[in-house]
Amino acid sequence: MTQFDYDRQTAMAFSQQVGHLIVQAFQEKRDRFL
Numbered sequence: 001m002t003q004f005d006y007d008r009q010t011a012m013a014f015s016q017q018v019g020h021l022i023v024q025a026f027q028e029k030r031d032r033f034l
Helices: 003-033
Strands: none
Touching: none
């Protein structure tokens, strides 16, 4: 596995994690307002 492949996988995993956190925070705010 090349360094580029490793960086790409890390970036993808990181963006998925961040996306999950954003969705979670949004749902918590929505639940609070409803």
